[in-house]
Amino acid sequence: MGQTIVQKILARATSRPSVEVGEVLEPAVDTAMSHENAALVMNQFQEIFAGLGRPAKVWNPNRIAIIFDHRVPAESKKTATNQKKIRAFVAEQGITKFHDIRGDEGGICHQILPENGYVLPGYVVVGTDSHTTTHGALGAFAFGIGATEMASVWALGNVLNVEVPDTIKVVVEGELPKYVQPKDIILNLIGKISAEGANFKVLEFHGSTIRNMSTSGRLTLCNMAVEAGATSGIVPPDEETVRFLREEAGVTGEIELIAPDEDAKYCQVVEIDASKLVPQIACPHTVDNVKPVSEVEGLKVDQIVIGSCTNGRLDDLETAASILRGKKVARGVRMLVFPASYRIYQKALELGYVNDLVKAGAVVMNPGCGPCLGVHQGALGDKEVALATTNRNFKGRMGNPDSEVYLCSPAVAAASAITGMITNPQKGGF
Amino acid sequence: MAKVIYKFGDDISTDIIYPGRYMATVLPTETPQFAFDDIKELNKLLNSEKTEETRIIVAGKNFGCGSSREQAASCLKGHNLTIVARDFARIFLQNSINLGLRTVICPEIEAEVGDELEIAGDKVENKTQGKEFAVVPLPKARQAIVDAGGLIPYTQKILKQRMGIE
Numbered sequence: 001m002g003q004t005i006v007q008k009i010l011a012r013a014t015s016r017p018s019v020e021v022g023e024v025l026e027p028a029v030d031t032a033m034s035h036e037n038a039a040l041v042m043n044q045f046q047e048i049f050a051g052l053g054r055p056a057k058v059w060n061p062n063r064i065a066i067i068f069d070h071r072v073p074a075e076s077k078k079t080a081t082n083q084k085k086i087r088a089f090v091a092e093q094g095i096t097k098f099h100d101i102r103g104d105e106g107g108i109c110h111q112i113l114p115e116n117g118y119v120l121p122g123y124v125v126v127g128t129d130s131h132t133t134t135h136g137a138l139g140a141f142a143f144g145i146g147a148t149e150m151a152s153v154w155a156l157g158n159v160l161n162v163e164v165p166d167t168i169k170v171v172v173e174g175e176l177p178k179y180v181q182p183k184d185i186i187l188n189l190i191g192k193i194s195a196e197g198a199n200f201k202v203l204e205f206h207g208s209t210i211r212n213m214s215t216s217g218r219l220t221l222c223n224m225a226v227e228a229g230a231t232s233g234i235v236p237p238d239e240e241t242v243r244f245l246r247e248e249a250g251v252t253g254e255i256e257l258i259a260p261d262e263d264a265k266y267c268q269v270v271e272i273d274a275s276k277l278v279p280q281i282a283c284p285h286t287v288d289n290v291k292p293v294s295e296v297e298g299l300k301v302d303q304i305v306i307g308s309c310t311n312g313r314l315d316d317l318e319t320a321a322s323i324l325r326g327k328k329v330a331r332g333v334r335m336l337v338f339p340a341s342y343r344i345y346q347k348a349l350e351l352g353y354v355n356d357l358v359k360a361g362a363v364v365m366n367p368g369c370g371p372c373l374g375v376h377q378g379a380l381g382d383k384e385v386a387l388a389t390t391n392r393n394f395k396g397r398m399g400n401p402d403s404e405v406y407l408c409s410p411a412v413a414a415a416s417a418i419t420g421m422i423t424n425p426q427k428g429g430f
Numbered sequence: 431m432a433k434v435i436y437k438f439g440d441d442i443s444t445d446i447i448y449p450g451r452y453m454a455t456v457l458p459t460e461t462p463q464f465a466f467d468d469i470k471e472l473n474k475l476l477n478s479e480k481t482e483e484t485r486i487i488v489a490g491k492n493f494g495c496g497s498s499r500e501q502a503a504s505c506l507k508g509h510n511l512t513i514v515a516r517d518f519a520r521i522f523l524q525n526s527i528n529l530g531l532r533t534v535i536c537p538e539i540e541a542e543v544g545d546e547l548e549i550a551g552d553k554v555e556n557k558t559q560g561k562e563f564a565v566v567p568l569p570k571a572r573q574a575i576v577d578a579g580g581l582i583p584y585t586q587k588i589l590k591q592r593m594g595i596e
Contacts, residue, residue: 024571040456040500048585052595071454078454130498130521146500146525147456152585156592160581161524161571195441196492200520229492231520286441373450373497394443394496399451401468 002261004167005236006202009141009258013124019164021265026158030140031097031118033065033127035109035369037147039082041128042089044151058093059157065097065118066090067109072101072368075376107341107367110134110309114219115343117249121237122258126150126159131309131391133225137218138245139237139258141202144226165231166267167202168193172209174275179425181319182217183311183389183409185209185272186224187280191290193270199229201267204260209274210235215244216313223310224391227287236260279424282407285395293412293424302384303398304335304417306410307365308372311389312340314347316410320362321353323414323430329361330420336378338365362417374399387422389413431557432484432512434545436472440490444502444522453499458529461501462508476509484532488541489515494522500529507531514539514547514554517566527572528581535566 003011003018011019013027034041049056058064066086074080083101090098099105099112106112110131113119121139125132128150135142145159153159172185189203203225210218218235225233235241237257245251279293306312306320317339329335337357339345345367348354354364370376372390379399380386386398386405393405406422415425452464466472487506493515494502503525506513512532516539526533536554541547545558554563568576578584590596 022569024569037453037456037499043457044582048582048589051583051586052589052593054593054595076454082454082456128498128500130496132498144498144521146498146503146521146528148500148528148581149524152581155585155589160584160588161527161575163569163571195495196517196519199492199517229495229519373445373453375450375453392443392445392496394445396445396449396468 001265002263004202004264004266005139005204005234005258005260006141006167006232007164008260009122009124010162010164012122021164021166023164025162025164026160027124027162029063029126029153029157029159030123031063031065031113031125032150032153033067033109033113033125033132034150035067035129036070036079036082037128038066038086040147041150041154042086044148045154048151048155058095058154061094062096064095064154065113066095067099067112068101068106069108070369071376072106072366103342105342107343108309108312108369110223111313111340111344114138115249115341117245117251120245120251120255121241122256124159126153130226131223133230133233134219134223134309136222136225136232136234137215138241139235141232141234143232163200165200165202167204168198168268168270169266170203170205170270170272172205172207172272172274174209174273176209176274176277179411180277180279181409181411182213182220184277184280185274186221187282187290187407188272188277189270190224190228190288191280193228195227195286195288196229198225201230203228203230203233205233205235211238214315215240216315219313220310227391279409279412279426281412281422282393284393284404284406287393287407293422296406296422297424299422300385301333301387301416301421303378303380303386304333304413305371305378305386305388305390306413307338307340308369308390309340310391311410312338312344314344316389317344317348317353319410320414321356323411323425324360324362324417325356327360327418329417333417333420335362335417336365336371337362338371339367341367371398373397387413387416431546431548432486434488434541434543434547435475435485436487437541437543438487438489438493441492441495442489443496444494444499445496447494447502448499448505453501456501458504458508461505465505465509482510484510484512486512486514486547488539489513491516493518495519500525503529503531512549514549527568527575530576530580536563537566538563
């Protein structure tokens with residue numbers, strides 16, 4: 001019987017001809033990513049070895065990536081001390097893919113991995129972050145795990161207990177209308193299948209819209225696959241994947257375009273007509289509470305956030321800059337922009353996007369995760385409303401359970417910054 | 431037998447269980463104080479009434495959705511809680527298994543605060559209401575981790591085999 005792309009990847013990672021849905025495997029890991037929570041992983045890792053009387057040594061220091069992004073630069077002595085301990089561990093173990101708080105190579109983990117070529121098609125990628133699903137955009141089977149599970153990966157090089165997941169085939173056809181973006185596709189999908197509609201399953205993306213989409217857009221789609229509960233999102237790799245890896249990620253080695261079989265078995269097929277989509281808004285306090293923008297237009301907002309691992313890439317900043325160029329962020333609205341990496345930040349500087357945004361009144365922050373999850377800057381006041389291009393709108397997400405977060409595309413966020421209320425950019429004037 | 435001390439609906443995220451602002455706190459010995467910190471009455475209940483007894487939280491679907499933060503599982507384990515939910519989000523469930531937090535998948539569960547539940551193998555008995563509900567068992571491979579006492583001893587077992595340690 002035909003195999004899905006994830007079945008094929010897992011078969012290869014376990015040196016088997018094929019695998020069945022529901023089997024529990026211990027696949028070999030190609031890239032194991034952590035951020036500041038490496039502090040907890042280290043703790044658990046040392047506990048594993050403490051009982052063995054052998055020195056604690058990671059299985060392969062070249063396959064571990066550690067990126068500081070959640071609280072950068074450190075917001076507290078606790079974080080600073082955690083980061084210090086991790087630096088010492090990185091040096092002691094000889095971990096090579098380490099991205100410290102630096103303007104030349106830092107950024108958000110889910111941007112750093114793709115842009116440095118740490119993820120290739122066919123890879124098994126695990127990360128101690130739920131949005132590790134992002135890396136499926138490059139044709140990898142990538143999923144989030146907990147810190148203890150990562151400690152086990154660091155020790156063994158295998159991720160234990162991986163149940164071969166069922167796959168939902170998502171077919172997106174047609175051309176996206178102006179100001180309708182990849183974010184709108186994924187929000188629409190999550191609204192359709194619900195926040196747990198893909199729990200324990202994979203979302204495999206197909207169709208002409210996906211084939212014509214840049215890697216940046218695919219990263220947005222796969223990033224939010226977890227918001228439908230999915231173990232992973234994945235786009236079968238193609239010429240665009242190769243272009244991105246060669247031109248933007250500097251990959252020189254072999255790239256294998258692993259693909260699902262024609263007769264692969266899917267548990268569900270979801271079809272989306274991209275040409276009929278309008279901008280989508282995920283309303284508080286669940287990501288599947290999705291409405292067309294027309295239903296919430298005019299709602300006053302206090303803070304606009306553009307950035308994050310979901311929508312902080314160069315094309316997202318370009319969208320925002322093109323809408324805000326020569327205009328002003330409405331008085332009474334705070335607009336925060338945080339690029340997904342310093343590489344993007346530098347390009348946005350060169351291309352003038354940062355200047356456009358700052359002149360309009362936006363605050364351009366350093367790359368990082370802080371505002372998205374309410375741990376570092378950009379917290380909301382009581383009863384305040386945020387409109388954000390980030391990935392979660394859970395109660396308390398932006399640091400205050402007595403506030404509201406709405407999620408949208410960069411185009412909607414930028415247009416709304418000008419008006420001070422949720423605005424459909426398609427209505428003109430932008 | 432144990433008492434239900436709190437009841438939730440669907441989609442309780444890890445931001446509710448363990449707010450992001452406490453994520454710099456990582457050690458399982460330190461996380462329990464922040465469990466459900468934004469639900470003051472529950473946080474207070476957990477932190478003020480120290481008990482060795484198992485207490486139960488009942489929830490709807492998709493409990494533990496969102497972030498992979500393991501603190502969400504370790505903070506609940508520290509309070510000796512058992513979570514009976516209609517179902518769990520994947521990463522939270524795996525973290526619970528890895529750390530030994532007792533999670534019970536009970537798709538039809540009906541219970542109110544104060545009810546006494548008996549959790550036995552393949553069913554949950556609500557003694558107060560006189561009803562029984564089927565439990566979805568863990569796959570064998572996951573149960574093996576539970577039986578080993580969590581992922582750390584389980585990994586140690588594999589490492590010992592690989593290193594030839596008796």
